[in-house]
Amino acid sequence: MRKASKAEISRSGLARELLKRDDVQPEYAAPPGLTRRLVRDISRKKGEPDWMTDRRLRGLELYLRTPLPDWGPDLSGLNLDDIVYYVRPKAGESQDWKSVPKEIRRTFDRLGIPESERHHLSGAGAQYDSEVVYHRLQEEWADRGVIFANMDEAVRKYPDLVRKHFMTECVPVSDHKFAMLHAAVWSGGTFIYIPPGVRLDLPLQAYFRMNAQKGGQFEHTLIIADRGSEVEYIEGCSAPRYDASSLHAGCVEIFVGEGATVRYSSIENWSRNTYNLNTKRALVDGHGRIEWLSGNFGSGRTMLYPMSVLRGRKASSEGLGVVFAGPGQVLDIGSKVIHAAPETSSVVNSRSISRGGGRAVFRGLVRAVGSADGSRSTVSCDALLLDGQSSAGAYPTVRAECPTVEIAHEATVGRLGEESLFYLMSRGLSEEEARKAMVSGFVRPFSRRLPLEYAVELERLLELEMERKVA
Amino acid sequence: MSIPKLNFKYGLGVGFDPASVSSPFYSGSVPQVDLIGRPGVVERCVDLSGDRVLGKVTAELGGLFSGGDPVADWVRNGTGYGLAIRLTGNETDRTPIRVDLTLSPLTSVRVLVVADPGVRGTVIFRRHGVGPTVMLMEASLGQGSEINLVRVQDMEGGDDFVRLQAGLGGQSRLNLSECLFGGGYSSSWADVRLTGEKASFHSRVLLVGGRKERFDIRRVVRHLAPNSESSMNTTSVLTGSAKAIDRGLINVPFGVKGCSGTQKTDTLILERGAEFVSQPQLEVGEGDVQCRHAATVGHLDAESVFYLMSRGLTESQARRRLVEGFVSPMLAGMREVGMAEMVGCLVGERLDSERNAE
Numbered sequence: 051m052r053k054a055s056k057a058e059i060s061r062s063g064l065a066r067e068l069l070k071r072d073d074v075q076p077e078y079a080a081p082p083g084l085t086r087r088l089v090r091d092i093s094r095k096k097g098e099p100d101w102m103t104d105r106r107l108r109g110l111e112l113y114l115r116t117p118l119p120d121w122g123p124d125l126s127g128l129n130l131d132d133i134v135y136y137v138r139p140k141a142g143e144s145q146d147w148k149s150v151p152k153e154i155r156r157t158f159d160r161l162g163i164p165e166s167e168r169h170h171l172s173g174a175g176a177q178y179d180s181e182v183v184y185h186r187l188q189e190e191w192a193d194r195g196v197i198f199a200n201m202d203e204a205v206r207k208y209p210d211l212v213r214k215h216f217m218t219e220c221v222p223v224s225d226h227k228f229a230m231l232h233a234a235v236w237s238g239g240t241f242i243y244i245p246p247g248v249r250l251d252l253p254l255q256a257y258f259r260m261n262a263q264k265g266g267q268f269e270h271t272l273i274i275a276d277r278g279s280e281v282e283y284i285e286g287c288s289a290p291r292y293d294a295s296s297l298h299a300g301c302v303e304i305f306v307g308e309g310a311t312v313r314y315s316s317i318e319n320w321s322r323n324t325y326n327l328n329t330k331r332a333l334v335d336g337h338g339r340i341e342w343l344s345g346n347f348g349s350g351r352t353m354l355y356p357m358s359v360l361r362g363r364k365a366s367s368e369g370l371g372v373v374f375a376g377p378g379q380v381l382d383i384g385s386k387v388i389h390a391a392p393e394t395s396s397v398v399n400s401r402s403i404s405r406g407g408g409r410a411v412f413r414g415l416v417r418a419v420g421s422a423d424g425s426r427s428t429v430s431c432d433a434l435l436l437d438g439q440s441s442a443g444a445y446p447t448v449r450a451e452c453p454t455v456e457i458a459h460e461a462t463v464g465r466l467g468e469e470s471l472f473y474l475m476s477r478g479l480s481e482e483e484a485r486k487a488m489v490s491g492f493v494r495p496f497s498r499r500l501p502l503e504y505a506v507e508l509e510r511l512l513e514l515e516m517e518r519k520v521a
Numbered sequence: 522m523s524i525p526k527l528n529f530k531y532g533l534g535v536g537f538d539p540a541s542v543s544s545p546f547y548s549g550s551v552p553q554v555d556l557i558g559r560p561g562v563v564e565r566c567v568d569l570s571g572d573r574v575l576g577k578v579t580a581e582l583g584g585l586f587s588g589g590d591p592v593a594d595w596v597r598n599g600t601g602y603g604l605a606i607r608l609t610g611n612e613t614d615r616t617p618i619r620v621d622l623t624l625s626p627l628t629s630v631r632v633l634v635v636a637d638p639g640v641r642g643t644v645i646f647r648r649h650g651v652g653p654t655v656m657l658m659e660a661s662l663g664q665g666s667e668i669n670l671v672r673v674q675d676m677e678g679g680d681d682f683v684r685l686q687a688g689l690g691g692q693s694r695l696n697l698s699e700c701l702f703g704g705g706y707s708s709s710w711a712d713v714r715l716t717g718e719k720a721s722f723h724s725r726v727l728l729v730g731g732r733k734e735r736f737d738i739r740r741v742v743r744h745l746a747p748n749s750e751s752s753m754n755t756t757s758v759l760t761g762s763a764k765a766i767d768r769g770l771i772n773v774p775f776g777v778k779g780c781s782g783t784q785k786t787d788t789l790i791l792e793r794g795a796e797f798v799s800q801p802q803l804e805v806g807e808g809d810v811q812c813r814h815a816a817t818v819g820h821l822d823a824e825s826v827f828y829l830m831s832r833g834l835t836e837s838q839a840r841r842r843l844v845e846g847f848v849s850p851m852l853a854g855m856r857e858v859g860m861a862e863m864v865g866c867l868v869g870e871r872l873d874s875e876r877n878a879e
Contacts, residue, residue, distance in 0.1 A: 418818075420793065435808035438775065448799040450818040453790040460815040461801070465808040 080136040082264065086110060089234050092136050096202050096237075101213055109223045109233025116227045122413070123351045123380040128325045133266045133297050135235045177238045177258045177269055185240075187254075195245040198254055201270045204241035211243060215272055220303040220359075221331050228299045228327040228353075232268050236301065239269035244279035244310070253282035253315075253501065258300075266297040273303070275310040275338075284501065285316040295350070297325050304332035306340050308362065313341040317504055319511065320348035322378060328354045336362030336391070342369040343499055346381055347511055355413060357386035360394035360425075369398040372496040374512065375408030375440070384413035384446075385429075389422035389455065400431040401493055404440035411443040418455040425452070429459040434466065434492055436485075486513065607635045608642040608668065617643035617669075617858065631657045634670065636693070638663035643858050645671040653680035660685065662693035664717065669696045669858050675867055676704040683709045691717030691746070697724045698854060700864050701736060702871050710739040715749035726755040727851040727864065729871045730763030730795075740769040740784075744810075748779040755786045756851045758844055760872075762794035768802070769814070775806040784814035789847050791821065791840075841872055 358367035402410035433442035474484035771782035801814035829839035
């Protein structure tokens with residue numbers, strides 16, 4: 051990995067600044083609470099076909115009669131009747147950056163969009179509260195049949211593709227309480243279709259910003275990578291800090307076709323008052339590959355378990371994640387893999403750091419069904435506790451239903467090794483520097499897989515978190 | 522006698538529901554309990570419902586169970602039979618106490634093991650017969666004591682429930698070894714509290730299951746004192762359509778420093794239809810600890826089978842040798858308490874019976 055320039059580091063050092071509120075008034079904000087009328091209103095405002103309205107209403111119906119999960123982090127502080135489920139910013143979608151309102155543009159400019167787009171992206175999108183404000187794909191890829199569109203627009207322009215794949219097979223509407231909620235009030239997000247054999251050499255990126263107080267963001271990402279194609283998609287998320295809670299319940303559905311490869315990277319840095327209850331899942335066909343890279347830093351409570359269903363022979367998945375839980379945070383994050391076909395393979399590698407009373411939890415599942423002959427899986431999760439007040443948990447489940455599979459799992463919880471610390475200090479580093487170096491090394495397997503700009507942001511975020519510890 | 526209403530929830534959705542039993546719960550027959558060893562330290566077999574209750578010892582019965590476990594409540598609330606074992610006296614006396622339990626179906630037995638400070642000893646329980654039966658055990662270890670609790674379960678059928686609660690004083694050590702070879706549904710739960718500094722708990726489970734047998738292993742270890750130590754190892758061999766679930770939790774609360782805990786599960790699945798679920802869990806609220814868990818699930822290596830066959834063994838002999846090799850670390854542990862030979866024979870018998878069933 052090349053060394054980051056000072057300018058890059060400086061740009062990425064805006065992480066904390068992004069927790070400040072933007073001075074942007076919405077064009078329309080629905081009253082707090084969820085009603086059948088609101089769901090119909092959202093659908094009508096977006097000019098959706100009847101099937102989508104029906105899907106939303108079904109989600110609402112299921113949501114209202116499903117209780118909150120009785121496991122995982124405490125969600126009692128989340129008042130679902132107080133959330134504003136739809137907020138439309140004063141901007142329509144644009145392909146021209148200059149036509150995005152100045153106040154909104156300023157936020158995304160600080161994030162390096164669309165500067166990044168010019169240098170190292172095939173396309174970029176930006177969502178502000180409930181609506182997408184910018185979406186653009188480089189012409190070269192558009193000419194080759196790649197679709198990179200706002201999800202709302204995709205419902206209208208590609209109804210057959212969307213109707214077939216939207217919350218049907220991958221994440222059904224009835225999946226769980228927050229998937230049901232998502233189905234009812236989803237807005238914005240990204241639709242990507244990569245035609246057979248097309249390999250994008252630069253990533254696509256979307257950034258989600260939730261600015262409204264007590265707001266909810268429910269973007270939907272649907273990626274269809276057709277036979278033999280390849281794509282990398284990067285998501286970034288942030289929200290300003292308020293006194294009241296806000297909710298993020300997005301949904302990511304990925305279809306990986308025969309021999310296709312999808313790499314999905316995300317860095318979620320929500321503010322501490324955000325409940326991040328996200329759903330991510332991929333269905334992988336034969337010889338296909340899904341790679342999940344996720345960095346989770348923000349939010350007060352997170353429940354996030356990206357799942358890969360390996361349903362074709364020799365399909366594979368890799369999940370790499372890093373979690374940093376600071377004061378008051380409970381980040382319950384993990385990974386699920388279902389081996390549903392022969393000779394499939396998976397690797398899950400999770401690293402978590404807790405400090406200042408934060409709690410990081412790994413919750414995972416590896417299941418090999420009876421037909422998964424010759425499949426292999428390796429899961430490892432390591433938790434680092436930087437002080438006495440923090441805590442960590444590991445709740446993995448291994449379920450083997452096939453006599454010819456090999457599954458290995460390991461987990462460790464511990465603190466920074468005194469001897470290693472002493473060794474670094476004997477080489478001239480201060481204790482603070484030694485600790486930083488060791489934490490940086492601890493997350494290195496993850497950060498070296500990220501695109502440079504994100505790796506720099508990650509490094510900077512870690513540095514800031516560590517500095518706060520020292521302070 | 523009225524039967525308590527219970528709502529049983531089993532990990533694998535099988536087992537018996539006592540509430541559905543129409544006859545009185547206790548059969549009334551005295552369990553056959555043969556005590557081999559030193560009668561002086563085994564207080565005696567007591568009838569908890571009658572006058573022959575051992576006042577001092579039985580007063581401690583039920584003290585560790587905090588309620589909430591339907592099986593434990595079921596036994597505690599009813600009458601039944603109990604066995605109180607107090608290990609006293611000479612620290613160097615290691616003669617094992619062996620208890621052969623052949624219980625009638627639908628009976629329960631409560632066992633209390635008390636180890637006085639500084640005592641070392643071994644108590645072996647052998648279970649035969651047919652279930653359903655319940656065994657409720659409580660172990661209380663005094664300062665510096667060391668107890669080996671060994672349980673060999675070789676039932677012909679029926680359900681078998683075992684619940685163990687143990688409290689360990691400072692520098693005491695409890696080695697719990699269980700070998701499970703049969704029964705329709707075998708449920709073995711242990712909840713261990715390391716209440717004294719440097720207390721340690723070590724659990725070993727060897728499980729060989731076939732046909733439609735179900736196994737439910739659960740271990741909860743609470744490190745409540747500094748520098749305490751725990752390890753849990755489970756080795757399973759599953760054939761036929763046997764199913765097993767192994768759950769383990771290591772809990773270290775805030776402020777309890779210098780603890781270490783490990784969990785390890787190794788499983789061999791020999792046939793299609795067998796199923797294994799592992800749920801190792803760590804809950805750590807203190808930075809100054811070292812906790813880890815590991816789980817592996819695999820099958821017999823075809824190349825190794827081929828190699829042994831090329832040396833003149835038949836396929837079934839080769840497979841059996843490899844399985845024996847897989848469980849040998851567990852048998853080595855049994856050697857310490859003089860049970861390796863017996864357990865080795867039971868493993869062999871079990872594998873033979875599965876082969877004959879084919």
